[in-house]
Amino acid sequence: MQYFLYLLAFIVVMIAQMKVNSAFHQYKQQENEKGLTGAQVARRILDENGLHDVSIEHAQGVLSDHYDPKAKVVRLSNDIYYGATIAAISVAAHESSHAIQHAENYGFIALRNSILPFCALSSNLAWPVLLIGLLFSIKPLAYFGIGLLLVVLAFQVVTLPVEFNASSRAMTILANDGMIYEEERADVKSMLSAAAMTYVAAVISSAIQILRFLLIINRNRD
Secondary structure, X not given: OHHHHHHHHHHHHHHHHHHHHHHHHHHOOOEOOOOOOHHHHHHHHHHHOOOOOOEEEEEOOOOOOEEEOOOOEEEEEHHHHHOOEHHHXXXXXXXXXXXXXXXXXXHHHHHHHHHHHHHHHHHHHHHHHHHHHHHOXXXXXXXXXXXXXXXXXXXXXXXXXXXXHHHHHHHHHHHHOOOOOHHHHHHHHHHHHHHHHHHHHHHXXXXXXXXXXXXXXXXXXX
């Protein structure tokens, strides 16, 4: 059962990663009809929402795009920053939507930020604590490790509405501001949905891993 759960978690993550990679590969080759680059879309969205103090930077790596709330910077990877593709404008709009969320103090952002310090500590301690507890059959310590993993899972769960909301905002903004044509909506939605799947997969994978270790602890107790 434990090996099955491990395999299931691996499969879930791999499917999600394959889906986002496939969508990105497809839509980074599909030009958007307005000819807008990701950088142009991001700047337009930020300016239209009064976020003139948020800058846009070129970032290294592939799919390394993110919004840094401390520096107030939207960082876009090469293909997104310079690309005039469906993938570029979708990702740029999504990351710009995170900047809007922070400016509005979107509810789940505040909740996620309150959990973040505990998540950072828990993610560093969880595995060593859990493995030591299992190795030396110290069940209270092993359960404490599970508790730390649950904190990480809680953070991942709270992240889901943040990401879904950012994608929803991105879709609405692109359509309502005339940055895409009607026939491009489905492609933009597909790109945004594929990216969101990675966060869903992370939640499922973490939940499966926790269940797996609970089974190990209970088996050892028996």
